[in-house]
Amino acid sequence: MIETGFPRQLHAYWPKCQEKTRAWLLEKRLMPADKVEEYADGLCYTDLMAGYYTGASDEVLQAIADYSAWFFVWDDRHDRDIVHRRPAAWRLLRGxxxxxxxxxxxxxxxxxPLVAGCADGVLRLYGFLPQTWNLxxxxxxxAVIDAYDREFHNRTRGVxxxxxxxLRLxxxxxxxxxxxDLLEPAAGCELPDAVRKHPAYRRAALLSQEFAAWYNDLCSLPKEIAGDEVHNLGISLIAHEGLTLEQAVAEVRRRVEKCISDFLDAEQEALRFADELADGTVRGKELSAAVRVCLGNMRNWFSSVYWFHHESGRYRVDSWDDRSTPPYVDNEAAGER
Known part of the structure; x- marks a missing residue:
């Protein structure tokens, strides 16, 4: 469904973006040099963003790609703080x-370095659109940071x-x-609330993200079972709906496929909404064009997420020496002594 219906796109700036993100990870000390050398390119973090925000300027894509790489490093720190039972370290980092x-x-x-890297990434993102977008x-x-805190407590307590x-979390x-939100700097235009919250735009946006989250759950299920995870749609289905592993995989897959078909309907409705915005005024023309760019990038998210999960070393758990410990994670850098 993805390979035939969502042709893969890749920003022309991608090779330079990959090189610069690799250098940024080193400069900000977010990954040790040996880990960057061995794993950074194979993790495909820049591929994911370069396949998503294809309408962005080079500067915007670079800022998004660096922020995304930081996000993955933060996710790994969060995971290691849970695995090694470091609630005090996590509370400090959260604050x-x-x-x-x-x-x-x-x-x-x-x-x-994780705090400094966050500051650098966010400050750059804040430079593209008005203060209203920044806020x-x-x-x-x-809200994401607070949700990670709820996940921390669930996982450490086995809930x-x-x-x-x-699904809410x-x-x-x-x-x-x-x-x-990052679709907007990629399109070079802050969308007013009336556009962002319009049911046609919001439904398309939500479906593209739901697909990504649930496809991630599908592909990361072996890795997360190996790591005694409790946060995965498949695991919730097994624990609370009484499904077998095979049934849970089939149900997650069904939801993923429904997201794809529902998005195709939502996309058409959102394109009609974009046409309505072009009311003959300069502002209407600008908003209509921006919505179309955002919708195009929502569509890109499907293929980018799909290929990322099949190409990134982040999900090749069967090739790891220890199925519960990713080889690209450095425990010393994550705060262990």
Whole structure:
């Protein structure tokens, strides 16, 4: 369905973006040099963003790609803090990230590279659109940090959320609205609330993100079972709906496929909405064009997520020496002593 219906796109800037993100990870000390050398390109973090925000300027794509790479490193730190039972370290990091999000300029030289990297990435993203967009992005990312805290407590206590609880939380831990916000700097235009919250636009945006989150759950299920995870749609289906592993995989796959078909319908409705915005005024023409760029990039998200999960070393759990410990994670860098 993806390979035939969603042709793969890749931003022309991608090779340079990959090179610069690799250098940024080193400069910000987010990954040790040996890990960057051996694993950074194979993890395909820049491929994921370069296949998504294809309408972005080179500068915007680079900022998004670096922020995305930071996000994966943060996700790994969060995971290691859980695995190695470091609640105090996680609480400290959580508070520092909230602070860095509100005042990134004051945290650029923070002692924790993860905090400094967050500040650098966010400050660059804040430079593209007006303050109203920055405040919205910050609000959405604060909610993501808090959701990661809820996941921390669930995992350390062995609590498997119900399917409905999980689906609500997943929209936050996958950062649905953060990646959707970033469609706007990629299009070079802040969308007013009346456009962003219009049912046609919002439904298409949500479906593209739901597909990505659930496809991620499908592909990461072996890795997360190996790591005693409790946050996965398949695991919630097994724990609370009484499904076998095979049945849970089939149900997640069914939901993924429905997201694809539903998006195709939503996309047409959103394109009609874009046409309606072109009301003969200069502003209407600008908004219509921006919505079309955003919709095109929502469509790109399907193929980019699909290929990322089949090409990234992040999901090749069967090739790891220890199925519960990713080889690209450095425990010393994550705060272990």
């Amino acid at each position: 520092r990230l909230h602070s860095a999000l509100d005042s990134p300029g004051a945290h650029l030289h923070h002692e924790d 919205r992005f910050a609000r959405h990312f604060h 498997v959320p119900t399917v409905e609880e999980y 997943r929209r936050l831990t996958f950062a649905h609205w953060v990646w959707t």
